[in-house]
């Protein structure tokens with residue numbers, strides 16, 4: 001290890017689907033390669049969308065990746081890397097966290113990406129922990145496929161399923177928080193208490209938080 005590693009040690013890139021997480025991960029890994037740093041990208045076997053041994057972004061960027069079943073195997077594959085890219089981290093088991101801690105102790109730089117929220121809008125897998133451990137977090141936004149706004153932060157499931165993990169792009173679309181319809185939301189809304197005379201509705205006018 002002769003090369004100087006400066007900057008952030010654990011960078012986390014999160015967001016909903018189609019927010020550009022994988023292309024941002026590939027971009028940062030390519031920059032490390034330009035700096036002559038040995039790199040590796042690892043992705044979980046659960047993610048079947050990319051070709052085997054590749055990480056691909058929807059804008060066509062691609063990079064070689066090692067497909068891993070057990071996060072502990074990352075330690076073996078990353079032994080000679082100084083910069084470790086972890087794609088689709090929501091599909092790794094909880095075992096990823098001690099592995100990341102070990103990589104940090106080995107003075108490696110880690111760039112992890114993944115969905116921060118699942119289809120219900122709930123924190124997804126190891127991402128909340130990774131975000132807390134990180135010294136840099138970037139939350140990317142997508143374009144809402146319903147209203148076209150630039151602020152999509154939720155992954156809308158378009159089919160009925162109770163499984164947290166349901167792989168496939170066709171079953172999902174990026175939605176902003178106003179257009180997002182979590183499963184069971186309608187029933188939930190019926191049980192919300194009334195505020196004064198007016199029921200709380202999703203499209204109520206937004207309050208400004210800026211003092212006048």
Ligand SMILES: [Zn+2]
Pocket residue numbers: 144145146147148149175176177178179180
């Ligand atoms: Zn929208």
